[in-house]
Amino acid sequence: MNIFTVSFFGHRQLDEAFVIEKKLEGLIRELLVTRDYIVFLVGRNGEFDQLVASTIRRCKRAVCDDSSELVLVLPYITAEYKENADAFHEYYDAVEICEASIEKHYKAAYKARNDSMVDRSDLIVFCVQRPYGGAYQTMRYASRAGAAYINLPEHDRSSQQHPADIAAQK
Numbered sequence: 258m259n260i261f262t263v264s265f266f267g268h269r270q271l272d273e274a275f276v277i278e279k280k281l282e283g284l285i286r287e288l289l290v291t292r293d294y295i296v297f298l299v300g301r302n303g304e305f306d307q308l309v310a311s312t313i314r315r316c317k318r319a320v321c322d323d324s325s326e327l328v329l330v331l332p333y334i335t336a337e338y339k340e341n342a343d344a345f346h347e348y349y350d351a352v353e354i355c356e357a358s359i360e361k362h363y364k365a366a367y368k369a370r371n372d373s374m375v376d377r378s379d380l381i382v383f384c385v386q387r388p389y390g391g392a393y394q395t396m397r398y399a400s401r402a403g404a405a406y407i408n409l410p411e412h413d414r415s416s417q418q419h420p421a422d423i424a425a426q427k
Contacts, residue, residue, distance in 0.1 A: 263288065264298040264374040266392045267305025267384030273410075277384055278308055280409045284382065285316040295325040298374050299349075302367075305384045305392075310349070326350040330374055332358040332366035371395040381406035 271277055288295055297313050300306045313327050329349040331338060338345055338352070345352050358369035371391065375381055375398055383396045385408050399406045 259293040260296060261288070261292045261294065261380070262296045262298060262378045263380045263382060264378040265306070265309040265382045265384075266300070266371060266374075266395045267303070267309075267409075268386060268390055268392050269303030269305070271304045271308070271384065272386050274304065274308060277305070277409050278312060280412055281309065281312050281382070281384075282316060284407075284409075285313055286320055288380075289316060289320040289325060293324065297325060297327050298330050298378065299327065300370075301329055301331070309382075314348075328353055330355055330370060332361070332370035333363065334359075367391055368394065372398055375399045375402060375404055379405065383408040384410060386410050 299309050310327065317325055317327070327349050328351045329345065330353045332355055334354055355370040355373050357373040358366040361369050368391065375395060381399050381404055383392060383406060385392050385396050387393065396406065396408065
């Protein structure tokens with residue numbers, strides 16, 4: 258079976274969340290239809306992460322629930338996770354603690370986790386609307402690494418390459 262891995266990164270606060278959600282839903286539905294098996298890697302640190310997780314869950318129910326996995330990747334074990342582990346495992350198909358970041362200082366742990374997610378992904382989906390912050394830095398890392406990625410705010414089917422085409426190049 259061909260496993261295709263997709264990671265998601267975005268700002269904590271979103272502009273035009275409904276527009277982003279529509280683009281995100283179209284991409285996820287298409288990936289679910291065109292790929293054998295997809296591992297969706299997500300964080301849990303803001304509006305975009307929450308939007309991604311809920312959109313993936315909704316699309317999985319509507320399109321196909323047995324050919325993908327929604328994985329929460331934490332940089333380290335958080336107090337929220339310790340206190341709510343059962344709820345986390347109920348919501349996500351799997352929860353991982355990133356080995357590359359677990360021993361890092363908490364401020365450096367997120368960058369190490371993000372870089373690790375980029376390195377293991379076939380496609381990275383960004384929602385970067387401002388030229389600063391962790392999502393922006395991760396997009397710069399992905400670009401330097403030559404990774405296949407799209408930035409949803411800039412994506413327009415009529416003027417840019419389609420996400421499935423970008424993913425197919427990988």
